[in-house]
Amino acid sequence: GESVGLHLPTLSVQEGDNSIINCAYSNSASDYFIWYKQESGKGPQFIIDIRSNMDKRQGQRVTVLLNKTVKHLSLQIAATQPGDSAVYFCADSSGSARQLTFGSGTQLTVLP
Amino acid sequence: KAGVTQTPRYLIKTRGQQVTLSCSPISGHRSVSWYQQTPGQGLQFLFEYFSETQRNKGNFPGRFSGRQFSNSRSEMNVSTLELGDSALYLCASSLGDRLQNTEAFFGQGTRLTVV
Numbered sequence: 001g002e003s004v005g006l007h008l009p010t011l012s013v014q015e016g017d018n019s020i021i022n023c024a025y026s027n028s029a030s031d032y033f034i035w036y037k038q039e040s041g042k043g044p045q046f047i048i049d050i051r052s053n054m055d056k057r058q059g060q061r062v063t064v065l066l067n068k069t070v071k072h073l074s075l076q077i078a079a080t081q082p083g084d085s086a087v088y089f090c091a092d093s094s095g096s097a098r099q100l101t102f103g104s105g106t107q108l109t110v111l112p
Numbered sequence: 113k114a115g116v117t118q119t120p121r122y123l124i125k126t127r128g129q130q131v132t133l134s135c136s137p138i139s140g141h142r143s144v145s146w147y148q149q150t151p152g153q154g155l156q157f158l159f160e161y162f163s164e165t166q167r168n169k170g171n172f173p174g175r176f177s178g179r180q181f182s183n184s185r186s187e188m189n190v191s192t193l194e195l196g197d198s199a200l201y202l203c204a205s206s207l208g209d210r211l212q213n214t215e216a217f218f219g220q221g222t223r224l225t226v227v
Contacts, residue, residue, distance in 0.1 A: 032213045043116075043202050043218035044155075089155065093213045098143060098168045100204075100216065102155035 012109045019077040021106045023090035026071060030092040034100065035064060035075045039086045047075070047088075077108075085110045114139065116205050116219035124225045130191040133222045135203030137184050143167075143208025144186040145216065146178060149200040158201075161186055162208045193226045200224075 013019045025033070031052040036044035048059045050066050050073075057064050063076040073090050087107050091100040117136040125131050137144050146158040157170040161180035178188040184205075190197055200223050204216040 034216070036218070043118075043220045046215055046217055049215055091155075098145065098160040098162070098208070098213065099157040099170065100145075100147075100155075100213075101157070102147075104154050 009104070010107045010109070012111055013080050014111050015080060015082060017080055019075075019080045019084070019108060021075045021077075021088050021090075021108065023073040023075075023103050024071060025073060025090075025092050027092060027094055027101070028071070029094040030071075031095065032093045033064070033066060033073050034091045035062075035073075036089045036091065037084075037086045038089065038105070044089060080108075080110050082110050082112070084108060116203055116217055118201075118203050118219035118222050120222060121220065122223045122225075124227060125193050126227055127193055127195060129193050130189060131193060131224060132187055132189045133201055133203075133224070135186045135188075135205075135219060137186070137203075137205030138217060141205035141207055141217075142184050143206045143216075144180055144184065145204045145206070146186070146188050147202045147204065147218075148172070149202055149221070150198075155202070158188065190224075195226050198224060198226045 034049040035047040038044045048062050048064050050057045050064045061078045065074045087105040089102050089105045091102045093100050119134045143162045145160040147155050149155045159178050160168040164180045175191045180186045200221045202221045203219045206216040207214050
């Protein structure tokens, strides 16, 4: 079946730099997207979401960009901090489907 | 306000046994979804409940079942446990009463180990 995928399994960035985590989705009917952060031993933590009628949405230090033409989603983290080290998942859903399809995750490591 | 609460945090069971996991959603949230997380398969959707009714179900065998109570608390049950059922079981809550999906918030999960 269709699923959400991630471009890179790991990403290392210097503290203070900006991070960009990418995600590709294949379900053309997807209209809702979420980014989660999961730290070791914890459940996924909601970061930010975006609907398909938007191209960009900003939160605190985070920005999500959606390109529906190429079915691409990205999460930008500004001034990356050590506490940002975690696995980041994108997830999508379509219509009124009450389920999220998750990507495989990207491990972000922030280097001192 | 309190987040999503899952109990217990850890469980060790023997093959063939059954297990029941519990989830209390965020106050005011009426939708509860369950996910299984394993290193090999990632996060996979099990089922979703709203107002005590299962609205959606993932591709898991019938050994996996759930229910929701009138206070929106939910339980999931796995019968005849197999080694492959070892996983982190996550519960997510959301408002659930909108036509469109809204933010889903996860609990800490229950780590189930089958030996």
